[in-house]
Amino acid sequence: MAVDAARGEKAAREEKALRDVTDRLVDDYGEAHPAERVEAVVGAVRKRFEGHSVREFVPILVERIARRELDPTRGKNGAGVELTKSAAGADGNSGSPDGQADNTSVFAAVAGRFVPARLVENKRALGAVAAGVAVVLAAGAVLAVQQSDSPSASTTAAPSLTVVRGVVGSEKSAFFDDPKVADVLARHGFKVVAEPAGSRQIATSVDLGKYDFAFPSSSAAAERIQRQRGVNGKYVPFSSPMAIATFQPIADLLTRAGIVTPGATTTFDVDNYLALAEKGVQWNQLDDNSSYAVPKNVLVSTTDPRTSNSAAMYLAVTAYVANDNTIVRGAKAEDYAVSRVSRLFTRQGFTESSSDGPFKDYLANGMGTIPMAWIYEAQYVDAAAHGQLKPDMVLMYPAPTIMSQHTVIPLNDKGDQIGKLLTTDPELQRLAADHGFRPTDVTLFTKVTGAHQIPVDANLVNQVTPPDYDTLEHLLDGVAKSYN
Structure with a gap:
């Protein structure tokens, strides 16, 4: 248990450091790139370090490579993190005969961000630590830099392309x-x-x-x-169908409340959930609740419906159920649906603009922050395939759900x-299947989920047909007005 707790704390620290990296890069490159682009680059770079056992240096390496890919000449601080330069000296040469920075110097440049100065100054101690991570630095950092410099990662295409x-x-x-x-x-x-x-x-x-x-x-x-x-x-x-990421204690609580049905895959009854949420029931008011007895409303966490598609899909599902399991059509039906579901959003408090943020919090911080997260199934499958899930994490399929095409x-x-x-x-x-999406040939998806033993419903039957664009916009406008 102590080992698991320590690992959880390290993962949370790394996640916070990477969020800080993202915030810095958004601040530095905001005039050249939209925030979504910066977040996407950071996300793609961090994937290169998945599976490495030593994690302390991941944030600084991610920042270095991301700055290169975003073009350091545009940073308002011009603060690209150049490991080899800082290790070798201002002229780019080290003390080694071949002009390359030795492992200890490179390690010192990285360690300056994570290791106390007294340890960095102690060359003997530093050498001992460097020996322990030399393989990670050689294989991880060099590979990451090579990948960031490779033609496939460059933003400039070869002349023939x-x-x-x-x-x-x-x-x-x-x-x-x-x-x-x-x-x-x-x-x-x-x-x-x-x-x-x-x-x-x-x-x-x-x-x-x-x-x-x-x-x-x-x-x-x-x-x-x-x-x-x-x-x-x-x-x-x-x-990718929309789904709900949760934890086993939460699923057990909602099973006793008549909202969740366990099985080969776990289902979440949207109708029963809506009836409970409309009453403003809080977690600590649920019967036999000793695992999550907190005074917070029983709500699925979503992104901001005014900016995010995943939240719009949540609105489409809940509005359908609120409209007596019928597709919403016409102003009267729209107003009625909004009157029933708007509180599912306004009672959440702050919501993020991208589904990436809530899911990262779900992975890193446990059920204390987000007991239930509305996500794309692809996010959960991708995380499971890359070993990012904890044993008590559960994927629930809302009934009905909706397919994000x-x-x-x-x-x-x-x-x-x-x-x-x-x-x-x-x-x-x-x-596409490797990234958790369901391609046109669904057997490719089932091969990925089967290989990693991810419990999914490959043949979802209970699906909502999305409303047309105008209706969905009217619903979203109605919910947006409810925030005021």
Whole structure:
């Protein structure tokens, strides 16, 4: 237990350090990149260090590589973290005969951020510590730097590649930042430059004239883009149902409350949940509650419905159930649904603009912060496949749920070719499954979940049909007014 607690504390410290890194980079590069782009770069870089046993140096290495990828010449402080320079000296030379910084010097440059000065100054002690992490520094740091300098990670395409620009839902940034994805696209002659944005922003405020394709995460947003741009064609290369990430003690409590049904996969009754939430029931008012007896409302944590697609999907599900399990149509039905579900959002307090933030808190901080998080199934599957879950973490499927259709809208011929490749290329489909998405061939998804023994419902039957874009916007506007 003590070992598990220590590991949890280390993971929480690392998560906080990485959030601090992200905040610094957003501050430094805010004029050159949107916050979503910075967050996506940090997320992609940190994945390169998954599986390393020594974690103390991950934040500084992530910051160094992320600054390079974001272009350090644009940082307002010009503060790129150059390990080899700081280790070797101002002239870039070390004391070694071949002009390369030795392992101890490189370690000292990194350790300066994490090890007390008295230990860094003690060369004998430093050498002993360096010996213990030399393999990680040699294999992890060098590999990460090599990857950041590789053609597949560069923002400049080789001369023979056709550059295709797309604006994509931020949850797909890790997929497009994956060097394996870049390699497959390069074999077809393309270099895709993907810029992240919220799906609602893609449909309403992003200047699509700069892009070859748009890739929102919902069919409603895709419908809006098609209407605005006069585009008939579209591709749906993969999808992800919405789900709820929770913990076993929470699932047990809600089972006794008649909301959760355990089984091969765990289901969450939205109708019963809505009835409980409307009464303002708090966790400490549930019967036989000794595991989470806190005076907080029993609510699923979402992102901000005014900016985030995942929260819009939550609204679509709860509004459907509130409307007597019927698709919401017309002003009267919209007003009624909003009157019942708006408190599911306004009682949450602060909500983040991206689904990445709440899920990271869920992974790092346990049920004390977020007992239930509304997520994309792909996030949970991706985390499980990469060993990031703790034993008591549980995936619940809301009944009904809704499928988030990740839809490519081609804005010209180049975008059309990318849409076709993402939908038909076997290797790209397999890589989508590796990132937790459900590709057109669902067997690729079941192979990933089977290999990692992730309990998923591969054949979801109870699904809500999303409302059309106009109806969803009316619902979102109604909830937004409820905040005032």
